[in-house]
Amino acid sequence: MRFSSLALLLCATLAVAADVSDADKRIVQTIQRLSSFDYSKASPRTQEAIQRYLDATAGSGEYFTLVEKFQITAQAGTLLKLATEQAGNPKAAESVKILLKLGQQETIRKTLATLAPEAAGALLESIANAGSQEAVVLALSTITAPATDTAVRLRAVKALGLGAAGQRALLGAARAKNLPDDIREAAGTALTTSTDEAIRTEAANLFQISVKKPLPPVAELVKRTGDATRGQTVFLTYCFTCHQVNGTGIDFGPALSEIGSKLAREAIYESILNPSAGISFGFEGFEVKTRAGDTFIGMVASETAEELALKVPGGVIQKTAKADVLSKTKLGVSLMTPGLDSIMEENQLVDLVEYLSGLKKRD
Numbered sequence: 107m108r109f110s111s112l113a114l115l116l117c118a119t120l121a122v123a124a125d126v127s128d129a130d131k132r133i134v135q136t137i138q139r140l141s142s143f144d145y146s147k148a149s150p151r152t153q154e155a156i157q158r159y160l161d162a163t164a165g166s167g168e169y170f171t172l173v174e175k176f177q178i179t180a181q182a183g184t185l186l187k188l189a190t191e192q193a194g195n196p197k198a199a200e201s202v203k204i205l206l207k208l209g210q211q212e213t214i215r216k217t218l219a220t221l222a223p224e225a226a227g228a229l230l231e232s233i234a235n236a237g238s239q240e241a242v243v244l245a246l247s248t249i250t251a252p253a254t255d256t257a258v259r260l261r262a263v264k265a266l267g268l269g270a271a272g273q274r275a276l277l278g279a280a281r282a283k284n285l286p287d288d289i290r291e292a293a294g295t296a297l298t299t300s301t302d303e304a305i306r307t308e309a310a311n312l313f314q315i316s317v318k319k320p321l322p323p324v325a326e327l328v329k330r331t332g333d334a335t336r337g338q339t340v341f342l343t344y345c346f347t348c349h350q351v352n353g354t355g356i357d358f359g360p361a362l363s364e365i366g367s368k369l370a371r372e373a374i375y376e377s378i379l380n381p382s383a384g385i386s387f388g389f390e391g392f393e394v395k396t397r398a399g400d401t402f403i404g405m406v407a408s409e410t411a412e413e414l415a416l417k418v419p420g421g422v423i424q425k426t427a428k429a430d431v432l433s434k435t436k437l438g439v440s441l442m443t444p445g446l447d448s449i450m451e452e453n454q455l456v457d458l459v460e461y462l463s464g465l466k467k468r469d
Contacts (some may be wrong), residue, residue, distance in 0.1 A: 114436075117156050125162050126158060126162045130156075131159070132463045133152055133155040133159075134156060134159045134172070137152075137154040143176065144176075145176040145178055150252035156172070156176075158174060159172075160173065160178070160184070165192070166436060170200050170201075170204060173204055173208075174204045177208060178208075179209075180316050182208065182210050183207060184319050185201040185202075185204055186217055187200040189229055189233070190225050190229045190232070191226075192232070193229070193232050194212075194231065194235075195358065195421075195425065196356075198228075198235065199237070201232065201237045202214075202235075203236045203238065203241070203422075206236070206240050211240075214229075214244065215244070217221070218230065219247060222363070223255040223257050226254075226255070227258040227260075227262070228261075230245055230248055230249070230265075231262060233248075234262050234265035234266045234268075234272055235268065235420040237271060237272070237400070237402060237420075238271070238398075238400050238424075239398065242266065245266055245275075246266070246275045246279060247252060249286075249289065250285065256288045256289070259286065259288060259289045260289055263276065263292045264292065264296065264347075266296070267292075267293070267295075267297065267300075268296075268420050268421055270302070270401050270402065273296065273300050273302065274305070274401075276293045276296065276297060277297055277308060277309060279368075280293060280294075280297075280309070280312050281308075290313065293313070294312075294313030295317055297309035297313070298310055298313070298315055298449075299443040299445050299448070299449060300443075301391070301437070301444060302444070306445070307463070321379070321452060324376060324379070325372075325451050327375055327456065327459075328371045328372050328421070331456075333460060335461075336454075337458045337459070337460045337461025339457075340450065340455075340457055340458040340461070341355075341461060341462070344443075347420065347460040348419060348441075348442070349361065350362065350363065358417065358418075358419055358420065359389060359441070360386050362462060363465055364465060364466060365465050366462060366464050367465075367466045371459060371463045374462050374463055375455075377442075378446055379445060381442035381443075382438075382439040382440040382442075382444070385440050386426075387441075388405070389441065391403060391404065391436070391437035392435060392437075393434075393435045394418065394424075394426065394431060394433070394434050395431075395433045396426050396431060399428065400423045402418055402426075403441065404417050404418035404419065405417045405441065409426075413428060413430055414426050414430055419441070
């Protein structure tokens with residue numbers, strides 16, 4: 107027996123919404139089938155049922171779909187909470203994307219001003235990870251504001267450095283000498299490891315980054331023994347934003363949980379030092395430009411005649427209607443950060459490889 111995609115979606119939704127009454131479920135199922143439903147004109151009873159359903163499914167894919175489709179601004183508080191508490195998770199960036207589509211820019215700004223540094227940094231990271239031009243402008247204006255805490259700035263810079271639009275914004279701010287001194291080093295590090303050679307070159311000149319002593323040949327590095335415990339710390343510092351190990355990290359690049367069983371130490375070194383030499387199938391990068399002026403770089407998650415979904419650094423899925431896509435260009439380089447060895451010490455690289463080579467398939 108075959109089920110339609112709508113039926114499968116409804117089944118998944120009902121499983122998530124187990125605590126919702128049957129009456130509320132029926133109301134939501136009904137409006138999902140209506141192409142012209144207007145939440146703002148619905149009866150109070152219908153609105154209350156939808157709100158109860160959303161409260162029970164907050165953070166699920168169906169939750170985001172309903173809030174965005176029916177423009178439910180009453181969920182702004184929940185979206186802000188998700189963006190702050192789920193920082194680093196694709197759900198957080200999705201929350202920001204919808205908040206911006208709901209016209210909640212001023213609400214976001216006011217919230218940032220009231221939060222303690224840790225929470226403000228989390229929200230700002232989520233804003234930067236959203237990747238749209240509007241989100242990047244909002245993030246950059248906050249980190250260049252004199253009153254913003256240094257720790258908050260640094261967290262946002264790291265997140266901006268993951269995406270194409272964020273990197274260009276940081277580069278433009280550096281070019282205009284608008285970057286505060288307390289984040290210049292972090293911005294320079296983010297930009298000199300961009301996958302875009304033009305950005306790396308200009309950043310090296312703007313930030314006057316000195317060239318490190320060349321590494322020994324890989325044949326010599328493989329003979330060295332590192333510390334796997336310290337290597338795990340290196341992974342959590344530089345690699346977890348794109349890779350997962352046993353569920354820890356962001357699902358973007360290939361999972362590394364069993365990398366030690368798949369690659370010899372020499373191959374692990376080569377994949378770190380020269381990631382574009384061998385790009386895994388399914389992880390090819392694309393640059394997508396939209397009519398709204400956004401530029402996204404990532405991997406194609408799905409593509410239909412109506413929509414292109416791109417998985418961008420940070421694990422966020424950027425969905426664009428095909429009619430709004432100006433161009434889609436396959437990149438000739440890996441999406442993995444090139445020159446990663448230039449931002450870590452030689453012994454950190456050795457420790458990282460020691461850790462990765464010990465990640466084996468369990469019997």
